[in-house]
Amino acid sequence: xxxxxxxxxxxxxxxxxxxxxxxxxxxxxxxxxxxxxxxxxxxxxxxxxxxxxxxxxxxxxxxxxxxxxxxxxxxxxxxxxxxxxxxxxxxxxxxxxxxxxxxxxxxxxxxxxxxxxxxxxxxxxxxxxxxxxxxx
Amino acid sequence: xxxxxxxxxxxxxxxxxxxxxxxxxxxxxxxxxxxxxxxxxxxxxxxxxxxxxxxxxxxxxxxxxxxxxxxxxxxxxxxxxxxxxxxxxxxxxxxxxxxxxxxxxxxxxxxxxxxxxxxxxxxxxxxxxxxxxxxxxxxxxxxxxxxxxxxxxxxxxxxxxxxxxxxxxxxxxxxxxxxxxxxxxxxxxxxxxxxxxxxxxxxxxxxxxxxxxxxxxxxxxxxxxxxxxxxxxxxxxxxxxxxxxxxxxxxxxxxxxxxxxxxxxxxxxxxxxxxxxxxxxxxxxxxxxxxxxxxxxxxxxxxxxxxxxxxxxxxxxxxxxxxxxxxxxxxxxxxxxxxxxxxxxxxxxxxxxxxxxxxxxxxxxxxxxxxxxxxxxxxxxxxxxxxxxxxxxxxxxxxxxxxxxxxxxxxxxxxxxxxxxxxxxxxxxxxxxxxxxxxxxxxxxxxxxxxxxxxxxxxxxxxxxxxxxxxxxxxxxxxxxxxxxxxxxxxxxxxxxxxxxxxxxxxxxxxxxxxxxxxxxxxxxxxxxxxxxxxxxxxxxxxxxxxxxxxxxxxxxxxxxxxxxxxxxxxxxxxxxxxxxxxxxxxxxxxxxxxxxxxxxxxxxxxxxxxxxxxxxxxxxxxxxxxxxxxxxxxxxxxxxxxxxxxxxxxxxxxxxxxxxxxxxxxxxxxxxxxxxxxxxxxxxxxxxxxxxxxxxxxxxxxxxxxxx
Numbered sequence: 097x098x099x100x101x102x103x104x105x106x107x108x109x110x111x112x113x114x115x116x117x118x119x120x121x122x123x124x125x126x127x128x129x130x131x132x133x134x135x136x137x138x139x140x141x142x143x144x145x146x147x148x149x150x151x152x153x154x155x156x157x158x159x160x161x162x163x164x165x166x167x168x169x170x171x172x173x174x175x176x177x178x179x180x181x182x183x184x185x186x187x188x189x190x191x192x193x194x195x196x197x198x199x200x201x202x203x204x205x206x207x208x209x210x211x212x213x214x215x216x217x218x219x220x221x222x223x224x225x226x227x228x229x230x231x232x
Numbered sequence: 233x234x235x236x237x238x239x240x241x242x243x244x245x246x247x248x249x250x251x252x253x254x255x256x257x258x259x260x261x262x263x264x265x266x267x268x269x270x271x272x273x274x275x276x277x278x279x280x281x282x283x284x285x286x287x288x289x290x291x292x293x294x295x296x297x298x299x300x301x302x303x304x305x306x307x308x309x310x311x312x313x314x315x316x317x318x319x320x321x322x323x324x325x326x327x328x329x330x331x332x333x334x335x336x337x338x339x340x341x342x343x344x345x346x347x348x349x350x351x352x353x354x355x356x357x358x359x360x361x362x363x364x365x366x367x368x369x370x371x372x373x374x375x376x377x378x379x380x381x382x383x384x385x386x387x388x389x390x391x392x393x394x395x396x397x398x399x400x401x402x403x404x405x406x407x408x409x410x411x412x413x414x415x416x417x418x419x420x421x422x423x424x425x426x427x428x429x430x431x432x433x434x435x436x437x438x439x440x441x442x443x444x445x446x447x448x449x450x451x452x453x454x455x456x457x458x459x460x461x462x463x464x465x466x467x468x469x470x471x472x473x474x475x476x477x478x479x480x481x482x483x484x485x486x487x488x489x490x491x492x493x494x495x496x497x498x499x500x501x502x503x504x505x506x507x508x509x510x511x512x513x514x515x516x517x518x519x520x521x522x523x524x525x526x527x528x529x530x531x532x533x534x535x536x537x538x539x540x541x542x543x544x545x546x547x548x549x550x551x552x553x554x555x556x557x558x559x560x561x562x563x564x565x566x567x568x569x570x571x572x573x574x575x576x577x578x579x580x581x582x583x584x585x586x587x588x589x590x591x592x593x594x595x596x597x598x599x600x601x602x603x604x605x606x607x608x609x610x611x612x613x614x615x616x617x618x619x620x621x622x623x624x625x626x627x628x629x630x631x632x633x634x635x636x637x638x639x640x641x642x643x644x645x646x647x648x649x650x651x652x653x654x655x656x657x658x659x660x661x662x663x664x665x666x667x668x669x670x671x672x673x674x675x676x677x678x679x680x681x682x683x684x685x686x687x688x689x690x691x692x693x694x695x696x697x698x699x700x701x702x703x704x705x706x707x708x709x710x711x712x713x714x715x716x717x718x719x720x721x722x723x724x725x726x727x728x729x730x731x732x733x734x735x736x737x738x739x740x741x742x743x744x745x746x747x748x749x750x751x752x753x754x755x756x757x758x759x760x761x762x763x764x765x766x767x768x769x770x771x772x773x774x775x776x777x778x779x780x781x782x783x784x785x786x787x788x789x790x791x792x793x794x795x796x797x798x799x800x801x802x803x804x805x806x807x808x809x810x811x812x813x814x815x816x817x818x819x820x821x822x823x824x825x826x827x828x829x830x831x832x833x834x835x836x837x838x839x840x841x842x843x844x845x846x847x848x849x850x851x852x853x854x855x856x857x858x859x860x861x862x863x864x865x866x867x868x869x870x871x872x873x874x875x876x877x878x879x880x881x882x883x884x885x886x887x888x889x890x891x892x893x894x895x896x897x898x899x900x901x902x903x904x905x906x907x908x909x910x911x912x913x914x915x916x917x918x919x920x921x922x923x924x925x926x927x928x929x930x931x932x933x934x935x936x937x938x939x940x941x
Contacts, residue, residue, distance in 0.1 A: 103653035107657060110661050
């Protein structure tokens with residue numbers, strides 16, 4: 097087993113953390129949802145192939161494990177064998193019974209395959225995209 | 233003047249625009265003392281006595297951490313009570329959902345079960361509810377039950393409170409009840425300090441409005457006491473003009489009118505003003521400021537389109553409603569402590585800081601934990617005999633021992649490797665926050681110039697800018713006093729804000745374009761037009777009065793109107809400048825709505841538009857500013873590339889991989905045109921610019937040091 101360089105590890109850890117925060121904030125700036133852009137209801141995460149979480153961005157922490165649950169659901173229900181996971185895929189879920197805690201939650205998980213296979217997870221709330229009709 | 237967490241800095245600008253700087257240790261228990269020590273240090277450089285300088289001063293700006301310190305330490309804070317609308321007593325106790333982890337670091341917020349809520353400044357037992365109710369139109373639904381107010385005041389007084397905050401629902405639309413409660417308190421207990429939310433922050437959103445009002449009262453006494461003590465001594469030195477205070481929203485304001493809450497985090501905003509000053513001086517389009525102090529690393533982005541305001545800043549885990557210019561901070565600076573994480577066994581650097589007392593181990597003031605500055609000393613990047621120009625001797629042996637015992641030996645590496653690791657990790661953290669901040673905004677570092685300042689900015693800028701492809705990195709020779717310099721470049725500024733809560737439903741719209749389609753001015757309710765016009769009229773009245781008090785005429789001031797608007801039913805608004813300040817014609821209302829729709833479409837796309845919800849103007853603001861005396865940086869004469877005149881000595885400095893014999897230059901002796909190739913160090917009295925082997929530095933016409941590959 098290779099010895100871990102403690103300094104390089106810490107620098108790598110910081111880079112991963114910052115990449116997730118950057119990804120989260122990029123979505124904040126791009127999202128077509130006022131609650132995501134202005135309220136920050138979004139989180140980004142990195143997962144192992146089985147869905148276990150490697151690291152999270154700060155943000156919507158109470159919802160972020162929804163991405164892990166989405167990946168686990170896909171693994172348990174034969175997605176890999178059925179349609180397969182390929183670089184560039186994006187799987188979108190807004191079924192609260194699979195991942196998410198309530199209806200406005202949405203997860204986008206995408207695999208990136210290389211020397212190390214990982215999932216990137218995005219969890220966001222789209223509650224205010226069209227708001228609540230006030231005058232139906 | 234700027235008092236930071238570790239050092240206080242001053243800049244004295246002479247009549248010709250040239251200036252000198254002064255530095256003194258911040259003494260948190262005596263902020264007035266370090267204020268004058270600092271000015272004295274700068275006066276000495278002019279060869280004058282402090283009274284001679286102050287009696288001839290025509291403007292004095294002050295950025296202070298007094299409020300921040302009072303909030304962070306809670307030492308000696310007053311015992312306060314709160315009177316609010318019955319039913320709202322638990323607002324600050326329950327907080328908002330995000331209240332629990334607001335202001336926590338990423339690691340802490342991931343272990344939310346291990347955290348606790350921030351301790352409320354007013355315990356639940358001292359919060360009293362009284363029957364009253366004003367609705368969202370500003371109408372009195374339930375009158376104020378004055379007997380309940382009297383009972384509440386009686387109980388709070390018997391508990392021994394020293395001040396009372398008064399915050400009722402919708403008081404920003406109708407402040408009658410808050411004002412009446414204040415009158416009753418003043419009748420019953422004339423010595424109590426009373427703050428009402430409709431004066432401090434007449435803005436919507438309860439939790440942050442409650443926090444802002446309470447904190448304003450909490451820090452009010454130490455802040456006002458400091459201003460008063462400083463002003464008294466200034467009078468002794470024959471400075472007769474008002475003391476101007478730096479505000480977090482940018483700009484200076486008279487100390488007797490400034491709300492204490494606006495002084496929170498105003499120091500880094502001073503530096504931001506300095507970056508804006510240089511952006512204009514050089515004619516750069518995009519700049520970024522990076523400030524490495526003793527405790528924190530603060531960055532600000534100054535893009536072509538201007539600096540953003542934070543709508544709800546978080547200070548010490550509390551959401552605040554008063555506007556602050558956007559500064560991004562992490563706990564990383566010269567005093568940041570390095571340690572071995574017990575759980576992972578890895579080296580961690582920060583966010584805890586040793587502050588100024590005890591400070592880094594090398595200060596010899598009792599610090600035992602190795603810090604970033606200790607690592608710099610061990611690597612010979614900082615000369616222990618030339619710290620603050622030799623006024624303060626650093627103990628390299630103590631730094632060496634602390635790093636050896638606390639980091640190197642447990643990790644099984646050499647002391648130099650451990651010191652290099654500490655620097656590499658902290659630089660990497662700073663670099664990550666810079667790249668992330670630009671990346672998430674879609675901004676390219678290649679189009680930006682990075683300014684590096686703060687006491688340790690020059691020492692670390694090569695490290696944290698490494699690999700980021702900035703066009704160039706500029707270090708001013710007065711980098712360590714840059715916040716004070718920036719405060720001296722700020723305009724006199726006031727900001728007025730109010731939430732008129734203009735809510736308009738059932739506006740006609742085009743189903744295809746999803747744009748509102750008003751046929752006449754009558755489509756927009758009369759009350760909404762009147763309220764819009766009245767709010768701006770009130771702002772202008774206050775603004776003209778305040779600016780006249782500051783000594784400015786109407787034609788010398790600049791007005792900027794802002795609105796926060798949204799479609800009906802949405803949670804958050806779009807903040808932007810307002811294209812109009814009055815609705816007087818159909819054309820005006822069309823301009824306002826079109827402006828909002830374009831802004832919304834630009835941000836979210838056509839399909840996200842929701843005209844079915846109606847149109848809401850939640851908050852309006854007016855920013856008024858006037859130019860104050862500015863420093864002038866004279867251009868220097870070109871003296872050639874050869875920097876030999878400034879060469880001081882050569883010494884071994886640790887760069888990646890080992891010690892390298894490096895040239896050491898005297899910052900004060902450098903001249904326009906001088907070129908210095910790394911490895912080298914340029915030593916100033918209060919900062920050291922580290923130039924790695926792959927970088928070079930040129931001195932430009934303003935005396936600033938420009939680092940490039």
